[in-house]
Amino acid sequence: MLVKKGAEANLYLESFAKALHRAGKGKVVVKARIPKRYRIAELDIRLRESRTAQEAKLLSDAKRAGVPTPVVFEVDKSNMRVVMEFVEGRQVKLVLDKLRPAGRRRLCRLIGKNIARLHRAGIIHGDLTTSNMIIKPDGRVYFVDFGLGGYDKSTEERGVDLHLMKRALQSVHFRVADRAYADILSGYREEFGEGAEEIIERAKDIESRGRYVPKEERAWR
Amino acid sequence: MICLGIEGTAHTFGIGIVNSAGKVLANSTRTYVPEKGGIHPREAAQFHAAHARAVLDEALRTAKIEIEDIDLVAFSQGPGLGPVLRTAATAARALAVWLDVPIIGVNHCIAHMEIGRLTEGARDPVALYVSGGNTQVIAFDAGHYRIFGETIDIPIGNCLDVFAREIGIPHPGGPTVEKLAKDGKNYLPLPYVVKGMDLSFSGLMTEAIRRHREGANINDLCFSLQETAFAALVEVTERALAHTEKKEVLLTGGVAANGRLREMLKLMAREHHAKFFVPPKELCGDQGAMIAWNGILAYKSGFRQSIEDTKVKQRWRTDEVEVTWRRS
Numbered sequence: 001m002l003v004k005k006g007a008e009a010n011l012y013l014e015s016f017a018k019a020l021h022r023a024g025k026g027k028v029v030v031k032a033r034i035p036k037r038y039r040i041a042e043l044d045i046r047l048r049e050s051r052t053a054q055e056a057k058l059l060s061d062a063k064r065a066g067v068p069t070p071v072v073f074e075v076d077k078s079n080m081r082v083v084m085e086f087v088e089g090r091q092v093k094l095v096l097d098k099l100r101p102a103g104r105r106r107l108c109r110l111i112g113k114n115i116a117r118l119h120r121a122g123i124i125h126g127d128l129t130t131s132n133m134i135i136k137p138d139g140r141v142y143f144v145d146f147g148l149g150g151y152d153k154s155t156e157e158r159g160v161d162l163h164l165m166k167r168a169l170q171s172v173h174f175r176v177a178d179r180a181y182a183d184i185l186s187g188y189r190e191e192f193g194e195g196a197e198e199i200i201e202r203a204k205d206i207e208s209r210g211r212y213v214p215k216e217e218r219a220w221r
Numbered sequence: 222m223i224c225l226g227i228e229g230t231a232h233t234f235g236i237g238i239v240n241s242a243g244k245v246l247a248n249s250t251r252t253y254v255p256e257k258g259g260i261h262p263r264e265a266a267q268f269h270a271a272h273a274r275a276v277l278d279e280a281l282r283t284a285k286i287e288i289e290d291i292d293l294v295a296f297s298q299g300p301g302l303g304p305v306l307r308t309a310a311t312a313a314r315a316l317a318v319w320l321d322v323p324i325i326g327v328n329h330c331i332a333h334m335e336i337g338r339l340t341e342g343a344r345d346p347v348a349l350y351v352s353g354g355n356t357q358v359i360a361f362d363a364g365h366y367r368i369f370g371e372t373i374d375i376p377i378g379n380c381l382d383v384f385a386r387e388i389g390i391p392h393p394g395g396p397t398v399e400k401l402a403k404d405g406k407n408y409l410p411l412p413y414v415v416k417g418m419d420l421s422f423s424g425l426m427t428e429a430i431r432r433h434r435e436g437a438n439i440n441d442l443c444f445s446l447q448e449t450a451f452a453a454l455v456e457v458t459e460r461a462l463a464h465t466e467k468k469e470v471l472l473t474g475g476v477a478a479n480g481r482l483r484e485m486l487k488l489m490a491r492e493h494h495a496k497f498f499v500p501p502k503e504l505c506g507d508q509g510a511m512i513a514w515n516g517i518l519a520y521k522s523g524f525r526q527s528i529e530d531t532k533v534k535q536r537w538r539t540d541e542v543e544v545t546w547r548r549s
Contacts, residue, residue: 006463007456007462007464008456008460036492037488037492038452038484039448039455040408040448160419164419167418170367171368174363174367
């Protein structure tokens, strides 16, 4: 059953038996990357293949780093699909605005800690939005979509990751964005420890790029 | 009501005259082309100042009106290069004071969006605005135009221009790159960088220049550069479209003249059952008509400014603008 038609991939909710093995029980999510007719085949295949393989690896590495992620059951590169555990819970996107301040603060700090764990493990999420986070009834926050992720330990890439988180908050949760981002950073600082400040500063710096600034300051040539 | 709009943010100085029915009566421009290298803000500003009078006279002649017929003066208050912005602002203030009419500062990026909505009839699009100075994916949401994606380093137009210049193609390089790309056959893998909804083109540009120095076929290289950069632009627009669930896509800015980019964006829009719009070429690039039209929209919604409020804003963000003329 198609549950989400994303920009990049379709998500299907299937029974384990149907998707993988008839002996299995329960449900799985199948993420299938769809071909895009607007880009040439070489680029299309390259992007879908690398993202499929990379996503599966990132999901398991993130889990090892202490960030809850769905278990990967199968990586099928010929069909550009990943079969993974179905995480039952609520999208953070749908709950963040509705929470009371204390609850929101707790949730945001937890998100910040998760991001710090990823970064410490050398992982860049690449698409930190509240649609890609699921909160389980037990309070754990799952990061589910690593489709644009990668491996990098540079301050720049970590800064971009944080900057994107802020941007996502501002575009979707603009009423609580500033407070939420501050709480995320507080969780991030606590978990990341030494060096967090430099990354947070870099995120601010990145925010001020990408628009007109005096010639001396920008990458114009 | 007749509004005169003055555009001056980067290379182009423009004066457009638009009436409150949305008819463009005149749209004159002059574009500064550096003798070599990239844009020099002060030289561009001097060029604009030197041509302002001629552009004004031409616009009035084309519109077949007298200067006293102007009811409102609008100008590009930002974002843009400081000296260039100040030149346009000074001209606008002088005109408004002399004619004793109201003055309104307009956001350049939003003006691109609004002229597209006017002439193409798009109601509530996700806009991909691509030029030499800006690369943004913009959509209206809860009272503001929000940026759903943008370049974190250089704009796409700048990427194409600098690449062209480095390989010996004169300014503006974009159209020539497009022509050369048509005969490209082999795709050379180049860095494709999409981070969330944001884009990066500096690595792509550097690598393309490097490949040229290594002797890569020029047609293949232009082809690969376009395919890679545009696929990234379309992907980010697609993500914004999926995210906002809007049903229209608008392409605007100077790079909108590129046929391949149009084709790709159109294909993407069709896959999402969204309508695709692109304004005529003369309204995609920088010009004064869009500034004039945005001035009328703001004025009619009750927005007023005094001369003291007209200080230029070099880094004026699209999402900081008070959009008084739109509810939904």
